[in-house]
Amino acid sequence: MIDILGQFLLLVGAILSALAAWGILDFPTPLARMHAATKPASLGLASMVLGAGLLTDSYGLTALGALVAVGLFLTTPISGHLLGRAAYLAGQAPELVHDDLAGTTPSPGLTQTRRSFAWWRVAVLTVSWLVLWQDFALGTAVAGLLVAVGVELAVAGWAGERSRISVLGSLLFAVRYVGLVVRSTARVAWEVVTPRNEKVREAIVRVPLRTRSESAAVLLANAITYTPGTLTIDLAEGCLFVHVLHFEDVETTIADVRRVEELVLAAIPGPIDA
Secondary structure (H helix, E strand, O other): OHHHHHHHHHHHHHHHHHHHHHHHHHOOOHHHHHHHHHOHHHHHHHHHHHHHHHHOOOHHHHHHHHHHHHHHHHHHHHHHHHHHHHHHHOOOOOOOOEEOOOOOOOOOOOOOOOOOOOHHHHHHHHHHHHHHHOOOOHHHHHHHHHHHHHHHHHHOOOOOOOOOOOHHHHHHHHHHHHHHHHHHHHHHHHHHHOOOOOOOEOEEEEEEOOEOOHHHHHHHHHHHHOOOOEEEEEEEOOEEEEEEOEOOOHHHHHHHHHHHHHHHHHHOOOOEOO
16 A cells, blocks of 8 residues: 555656646746746655655655655745746746836845744754654764754854744644645646646735734745745735736735735734734
């Protein structure tokens, strides 16, 4: 049964990766191509590494595949955000039916603030160390713990605002996030296999955020990239600039972002605007 599941994941991953490559070649604009690069490609690669781990019948390699999959879902939205913004600044967005970013200067990036030391991040880094080494011996665990503490001390300060995290809200967000990944992948895959679909109408919409938490804003920006038909282009001054593949109107886009923001606020409670 595990072998069948592994083969199925490999097959799904290969198909999604092929569709992503096709979409990158076939979609008419760079911003539209970013939807193919960030959605089917990431889920396809994640499926392949998980399938390969299951077929080896090794818990260590399966855990390593799961770690790689999580890494893809954490980093792909950020790369999509940066490449999309670079394409826009280079004037490679000629077919927008609505553009709220026109006439504004996109931010060079989110302003970083010093964050508090957090043991949960140390724990995550330590577990990742053990999985990468595929060795759960005490010595390896101690070495991983020391490295994790060193990394946390290097990037975090003892001063700064601490973000609260709701365990139940985070679980709900994770479940819904998986659903967003699957839905967005299916939507973009359908656009790839139906290249003459006239519903593709590109736009960039400015969405004011309710949250005032930096962590929540970054999580929302990443999650929006995996929402069907949307891609974060910029995050600046309490606003999210979202590229929409199937633009209907500004109000609909804002409402879609608001629904994802509610999930983020459940996971990371913090100050919000009324």
